[in-house]
Amino acid sequence: MGVDRDDVDERVEDRADDIEDRLDHIPNSYSMPDLEDMTIGSAKEFRLGIVFLDIAGFTEYASSNDYEDVLFMLNMFVPEMMEIVKKNDGFFEKNTGDGILVYFGAGQEDAQTAHDVLEYLADVKLVLANYVNPCLEDYGIEPIQIKAGAAFGTVYISRIGVHSLNRRTAVGTVANVASKLEDKADGHEYFVSHGLRKSLSPDCGWAEYLTDKGSFESYRWGSDSSGWEDAHHYAFTGGWTDTEWDNLK
Numbered sequence: 001m002g003v004d005r006d007d008v009d010e011r012v013e014d015r016a017d018d019i020e021d022r023l024d025h026i027p028n029s030y031s032m033p034d035l036e037d038m039t040i041g042s043a044k045e046f047r048l049g050i051v052f053l054d055i056a057g058f059t060e061y062a063s064s065n066d067y068e069d070v071l072f073m074l075n076m077f078v079p080e081m082m083e084i085v086k087k088n089d090g091f092f093e094k095n096t097g098d099g100i101l102v103y104f105g106a107g108q109e110d111a112q113t114a115h116d117v118l119e120y121l122a123d124v125k126l127v128l129a130n131y132v133n134p135c136l137e138d139y140g141i142e143p144i145q146i147k148a149g150a151a152f153g154t155v156y157i158s159r160i161g162v163h164s165l166n167r168r169t170a171v172g173t174v175a176n177v178a179s180k181l182e183d184k185a186d187g188h189e190y191f192v193s194h195g196l197r198k199s200l201s202p203d204c205g206w207a208e209y210l211t212d213k214g215s216f217e218s219y220r221w222g223s224d225s226s227g228w229e230d231a232h233h234y235a236f237t238g239g240w241t242d243t244e245w246d247n248l249k
Helices: 005-023 058-064 067-087 110-138 173-184 194-199 205-209
Strands: 043-055 091-095 099-105 146-161 166-171 190-193 210-215 232-236
Touching: 043 058, 043 110, 043 173, 067 091, 067 099, 067 110, 099 110, 099 146, 110 146, 110 190, 110 194, 110 205, 146 173, 146 194, 173 190, 190 194, 194 232, 205 210
Parallel strands: 146 190
Antiparallel strands: 043 099, 043 146, 091 099, 146 166, 190 232, 210 232
């Protein structure tokens, strides 16, 4: 049948006027709002750490294992990663099928947020090595490898969509950087941005486990209006002392 072009034209113009009104003055916020507390099209500004966590080689994993085993693995892995987010005072954003997107911060000092991100990654390593993968092996299911990208900085959280279909979404360079770092990582690699590294306090114990991997030149890290961020990225190699490293090889 196709769309009614007059209806689309009117709808788009009305929505543009409404969005412009809402975004004229984006407020700073100190607590992550519930989705229901945000007007569709509105936004709030935060200082956040964003983490993209994914299963490395998931396409190959899914094609070489029984569907039931893949479903078992996902139902074991994803909920446990969500539980760790809560333990570290983070905010679960969405499940991307074989991975998750989470936020840390909102009303905290920058150094605390950066610390929380690294603490979360350390917990992910611990739980994967000592609980998730051993459980999969007990059930005769192939263990998994995880990769992650994390970044820190100013982020706009907006409720985007229509009344029947909408969600809370992170908008800004920080989210893009975290996503690109996750894409670059291989199995059991956890990359973080320079912005997160420089936000750590000098006495943060996790800082010594960040290894400079050099410039990340395949992605532009800032716009002309916002400036450019140092494009170095770092590998996070830290983990809790009781992590079974053999299970991470």
